[in-house]
Amino acid sequence: MKNLFTFLLTILCFSTLQSQEKQSPPNFIIIFADDLGYGDLGTYGHPTIKTPNLDRMAEEGQKWTNFYAGASVCTPSRAALLTGRLPVRSGMASSKHRVLFPDSKNGLPASEITMAEQLKTVGYKTAAIGKWHLGHKEQYLPTNNGFDYYFGIPYSNDMDKISGKDYWDYWKQPDDSIKTEHFNVPLLRNTKIIERPANQNTITTRYSDEVVSYIKQNKDNPFFVYLAHNLPHIPLFVSDKFKGKSERGLYGDVLEEIDNGVGKILSTLKEEGLAENTIVVFTSDNGPWLPFKLNGGSAGLLRAGKGSTWEGGMREPGIFWSPGRIKPAVVSDIGSTMDLFTTFSKMAGAELPNDRILDSHDLGPVLFEQKESARKSIIYYRGTEIYAARFGDYKAHFITQGVYGQFGEREEHNPPILYNLSHDPSEQFDIAADHPEMLQKINELVAEHKSKLVAGEDQLADRE
Numbered sequence: 274m275k276n277l278f279t280f281l282l283t284i285l286c287f288s289t290l291q292s293q294e295k296q297s298p299p300n301f302i303i304i305f306a307d308d309l310g311y312g313d314l315g316t317y318g319h320p321t322i323k324t325p326n327l328d329r330m331a332e333e334g335q336k337w338t339n340f341y342a343g344a345s346v347c348t349p350s351r352a353a354l355l356t357g358r359l360p361v362r363s364g365m366a367s368s369k370h371r372v373l374f375p376d377s378k379n380g381l382p383a384s385e386i387t388m389a390e391q392l393k394t395v396g397y398k399t400a401a402i403g404k405w406h407l408g409h410k411e412q413y414l415p416t417n418n419g420f421d422y423y424f425g426i427p428y429s430n431d432m433d434k435i436s437g438k439d440y441w442d443y444w445k446q447p448d449d450s451i452k453t454e455h456f457n458v459p460l461l462r463n464t465k466i467i468e469r470p471a472n473q474n475t476i477t478t479r480y481s482d483e484v485v486s487y488i489k490q491n492k493d494n495p496f497f498v499y500l501a502h503n504l505p506h507i508p509l510f511v512s513d514k515f516k517g518k519s520e521r522g523l524y525g526d527v528l529e530e531i532d533n534g535v536g537k538i539l540s541t542l543k544e545e546g547l548a549e550n551t552i553v554v555f556t557s558d559n560g561p562w563l564p565f566k567l568n569g570g571s572a573g574l575l576r577a578g579k580g581s582t583w584e585g586g587m588r589e590p591g592i593f594w595s596p597g598r599i600k601p602a603v604v605s606d607i608g609s610t611m612d613l614f615t616t617f618s619k620m621a622g623a624e625l626p627n628d629r630i631l632d633s634h635d636l637g638p639v640l641f642e643q644k645e646s647a648r649k650s651i652i653y654y655r656g657t658e659i660y661a662a663r664f665g666d667y668k669a670h671f672i673t674q675g676v677y678g679q680f681g682e683r684e685e686h687n688p689p690i691l692y693n694l695s696h697d698p699s700e701q702f703d704i705a706a707d708h709p710e711m712l713q714k715i716n717e718l719v720a721e722h723k724s725k726l727v728a729g730e731d732q733l734a735d736r737e
């Protein structure tokens with residue numbers, strides 16, 4: 274009888290613990306690289322860049338092979354991730370300028386709901402560490418977009434160039450003449466400039482260390498950290514500890530420093546007992562900046578890179594980690610950075626806004642139950658114009674256009690070019706003639722999308 278009582282008590286305690294665990298909302302950390310390509314990590318096949326921490330993260334978690342950024346360049350891609358919406362809806366995509374500049378007048382409209390604002394409604398602590406690029410004026414900074422704390426450079430690390438040297442001189446490789454002082458980029462804490470020019474040699478490790486401190490300080494609350502590295506966007510900078518260490522050269526050095534920071538963050542979560550209740554995601558804002566040759570990354574077997582609507586422009590590594598919670602797998606279902614908005618909202622118990630169209634699906638069933646992804650399609654915009662669309666395995670290009678002087682002139686395709694991305698990830702073999710039914714299906718999908726689209730007012734067009 275006594276044994277039975279102890280047994281029942283144990284069951285009761287265990288189920289109480291389980292329900293408490295279910296009630297405790299998870300922490301979220303997004304680690305977002307800048308211009309890192311699909312082929313740049315060890316776990317995605319790079320032969321000489323060593324990324325042991327990201328490789329382990331992928332092995333212990335899920336490695337997605339059809340995971341997309343929301344756009345092929347910085348500003349719209351970041352807006353998409355944080356709002357769960359195609360940037361054309363928020364006005365953060367433009368036919369005039371592709372990104373924001375230090376003399377841009379505007380930024381992310383206040384009417385948009387960021388992931389941080391969303392998670393704050395259910396009591397999360399929130400921090401943005403790193404590159405922002407959604408408006409540098411005070412009203413557009415992270416602290417006015419749902420983040421309690423900001424530490425970082427508000428735009429790209431090549432902006433605010435100090436004149437006197439040809440822009441293209443900066444990209445010669447190897448080149449020790451590139452100095453952090455050649456760029457007058459500010460480093461902000463909250464809304465105040467604390468360093469100018471920002472010392473970019475040490476910025477990667479400083480960002481990772483900020484995240485480590487933030488985790489330790491906020492371990493008793495649910496938290497959301499958005500770590501957006503400025504690198505490996507060009508110009509490349511690396512701290513002394515990593516300089517000259519990678520077999521891949523300077524670009525590899527930079528990635529290995531980012532990877533080292535990932536290792537520190539995961540170790541901290543384990544040491545603090547938070548690993549099982551934290552979801553960590555690693556991805557990148559867009560593909561590699563190929564015209565910079567040895568200083569640019571690699572899209573691996575994908576075609577083209579940053580700025581284009583070929584796969585190399587928008588398909589990215591997507592690694593999800595939460596030991597014991599996420600089922601380890603290699604996932605070839607389709608996902609997007611825009612899906613994090615709904616996925617995290619559902620996990621945190623935050624109600625989704627019902628006054629706007631979201632382009633965001635809950636990836637929870639794939640992450641936790643190994644079910645199919647609810648996302649079946651991707652619409653590829655360049656600025657405010659649809660260039661291509663994917664449904665299932667098939668992708669139709671309505672318009673193709675090179676970028677940064679590479680990959681040819683703008684060309685409209687009627688009928689569109691069609692590829693089966695599962696059979697032909699490098700987009701080499703047009704099969705449109707054999708699959709009129711797929712072209713019809715994709716045309717219907719795009720027509721449906723357009724019929725409901727209300728484009729936001731262009732926030733990128735006006736400059737001082």
Ligand code: MG
Nearest residue numbers: 307308347558
């Ligand atoms: Mg970028």
